[in-house]
Amino acid sequence: MSEATTLDAFRARLAAAVAGEAACPVVTHMAFGRGGHTASGAAKPVDASRTALYDERLRKAATSIDRPSPTEVRVKGVITEAELVGETVSEAALVDSSGQLIAMKTFAPKVKEADERIEITLTLRF
Template identity: 45%
Template sequence: MTDFLYQAEAVVTDYWRGRLAEHCAGGRALPRITHMAFGDGGHAGAAARPAPANRTALYSERLRVPIASLTLPVPTEALAIAELVAADAPAGMAFSEAGLIDAEGGLVAYRTMAPKVVDAGEVYEVRIKPRF
């Protein structure tokens, strides 16, 4: 059972745009999106840090979880859904950034947000929709 649902758009990274272009030009296949990473570096004081397309990693990754499901990118739905179970997170973690990670470890899409405190015993469903 999900105690908390968070859905947000994320910036598609330059890495992933390059992989898409390479794939379209007949290059290698795209790696699957396999994980969602969470970190606590998306905020500096009261302000959100920027989420530029040239990011290659989270500011401060603390946890990486397998993607629970992927859906087709429909304008009203998320592409990737992950469940963040409080028991898996570092005690008292307040995540303020999330990213989609492919099978090769590349950052596909990235988002910063107001810190969300992970409370003991809760399950968070996080949905990310890359903004193309």
């Protein structure tokens, strides 16, 4: 996966944290959905004003979170063999500890098979 689009609501929470008005919740989860593509299979553009995935199907604790550079955060989420079998996956989002989306990415649809484990890595750049 590649760089995720940082959502406006997170930018506002980040600005409030920098101004000392509030703490900024940390990334804890990844959400997966099936509404990130058009009828032709192309990824929908991400509108930074979104506050939810197009069609969320699963939300799980992030598998790993790291900082490969001082201005970058990389988060991995996993859909196990038993999860979302037969469903189409075409969007993913980072979710903070308050349950709000931070960033999201859409991509071409992938039908999840029963014997597949899908790993999605989203990168935030500041």
